[in-house]
Amino acid sequence: xxxxxxxxxxxxxxxxxxxxxxxxxxxxxxxxxxxxxxxxxxxxxxxxxxxxxxxxxxxxxxxxxxxxxxxxxxxxxxxxxxxxxxxxxxxxxxxxxxxxxxxxxxxxxxxxxxxxxxxxxxxxxxxxxxxxxxxxxxxxxxxxxxxxxxxxxxxxxxxxxxxxxxxxxxxxxxxxxxxxxxxxxxxxxxxxxxxxxxxxxxxxxxxxxxxxxxxxxxxxxxxxxxxxxxxxxxxxxxxxxxxxxxxxxxxxxxxxxxxxxxxxxxxxxxxxxxxxxxxxxxxxxxxxxxxxxxxxxxxxxxxxxxxxxxxxxxxxxxxxxxxxxxxxxxxxxxxxxxxxxxxxxxxxxxxxxxxxxxxxxxxxxxxxxxxxxxxxxxxxxxxxxxxxxxxxxxxxxxxxxxxxxxxxxxxxxxxxxxxxxx
Numbered sequence: 001x002x003x004x005x006x007x008x009x010x011x012x013x014x015x016x017x018x019x020x021x022x023x024x025x026x027x028x029x030x031x032x033x034x035x036x037x038x039x040x041x042x043x044x045x046x047x048x049x050x051x052x053x054x055x056x057x058x059x060x061x062x063x064x065x066x067x068x069x070x071x072x073x074x075x076x077x078x079x080x081x082x083x084x085x086x087x088x089x090x091x092x093x094x095x096x097x098x099x100x101x102x103x104x105x106x107x108x109x110x111x112x113x114x115x116x117x118x119x120x121x122x123x124x125x126x127x128x129x130x131x132x133x134x135x136x137x138x139x140x141x142x143x144x145x146x147x148x149x150x151x152x153x154x155x156x157x158x159x160x161x162x163x164x165x166x167x168x169x170x171x172x173x174x175x176x177x178x179x180x181x182x183x184x185x186x187x188x189x190x191x192x193x194x195x196x197x198x199x200x201x202x203x204x205x206x207x208x209x210x211x212x213x214x215x216x217x218x219x220x221x222x223x224x225x226x227x228x229x230x231x232x233x234x235x236x237x238x239x240x241x242x243x244x245x246x247x248x249x250x251x252x253x254x255x256x257x258x259x260x261x262x263x264x265x266x267x268x269x270x271x272x273x274x275x276x277x278x279x280x281x282x283x284x285x286x287x288x289x290x291x292x293x294x295x296x297x298x299x300x301x302x303x304x305x306x307x308x309x310x311x312x313x314x315x316x317x318x319x320x321x322x323x324x325x326x327x328x329x330x331x332x333x334x335x336x337x338x339x340x341x342x343x344x345x346x347x348x349x350x351x352x353x354x355x356x357x358x359x360x361x362x363x364x365x366x367x368x369x370x371x372x373x374x375x376x377x378x379x380x381x382x383x384x385x386x387x388x389x390x391x392x393x394x395x396x397x398x399x400x401x402x403x404x405x406x407x408x409x410x411x412x413x414x415x416x417x418x419x420x421x422x
Contacts, residue, residue, distance in 0.1 A: 231284025255289025
C-alpha cells in the first residue's frame, strides 16, 4: 500500500503540477464569465496535489527510525519547519502584496452600484500593480516549494524494519482501510484532532477580518499574524521537551487549553494594540501545541496497531492520509461556517467598515466558537487510551519482536502469540 519509491514518485510528480496550479490561483483571467469556476478548479487541483505531497511526506516519519524518541524528535523538527514556512510565506506575501493598496467602499451599507463605482474609478495602473504583486508573491513561494521538495526527495532515506520485510504480507487497500478505521485509539485521536483543528482554523481563517473590522487594526493584522506564528515556531521545541518530560496527554491538556483564557481576553477587551500583540504572542504558544502534539501522538497509534496486527504492513500511508484528510475537512468546514455566517449577517465585501452584527459575528467566530470546539476536543482526547505507561509497554514489546525476528526469524505463530499476550 506504500513504499519509499512510491512516496518519492508522488512527491516528484505532484510538485511541478502543484506549482502551476498555485500560480494560476493568483492569476486573473481576461474573461469575466466563469472566473469563479476558474478559481474553484485550480484551488481544488492545488489542494489535491498538495495532499499527494503531504501524505508521503508525513508518513516518512515512521520509516526514518524505529525509535519512538527519534520519531518524536523528527516530528518536532518537521512541525517547527512547517510553522517556520508558514511564517516565511506570510511575511513574503504580506510584504509584497501590502505594497499595493486596494480602495475600500466608504459606506458599509453601500449598494452593489456603489461597489461597481469604486471598481470603475480605481485606476487601471493600481489594479495591475495589485495583480502583479500577487503573482510575484506566488512565484517566490513556488520557488521555495521547489527547493523544499528537492531537499526532501534527495535528503531523506527510508529504513525498513527487519521484521516487516521477513514476515509482513501486503494486503488489499480496502481491507487495510477497514482495519485502520476500526482501530479504537486512532478513531479517538482523529476525533479530538478534528475538533481542535477546526477551532484553530476558525481563528486563522477569520483573524484578518477580525483585526480589520472588530478591533480596527486594518494595517496591523499581517504583523499580528506574524507574531502568532513566530511565537509558535519558537515554542515548538519547548513543547517537545515538555512532552518528553511529562507525557503527551499532559502536554495536550495544558498546551491546547492554554488558548482558552487568551481567547476569552480577546472577546472581552477593547481595541488596544499592545494588549492585542501580547495576546497574539501568547496564542502562538497554544498554536504550537496544536501543531505538534496530535502529529506526535500518531506514531504511537501506529505502533499499537502493529502489535495488534503483527502480520500486516504498509498501512502507514492510510493512517497519515486520513489524518491529512481530516485536516482538509476541518479547513473546509471552517470556511463554510465562516462564509455562511458572515453572509447571513450582511458582510460587505471590501467595505471600509461593517455593521455591528458582522463585528459581533467575527468576534464569536474567533473567540467563543473555538473555545467550545477546544473543550470538546480535549474531552475526546481524555478518551484516548495510550498514555506514557502504555507507550513504554508497546516500545518494549516492539523491541522484543524486532530482536527475535532479526536474530532467529521468529515464526508467525510466535508473533501472534506475542501480540495476544500483550
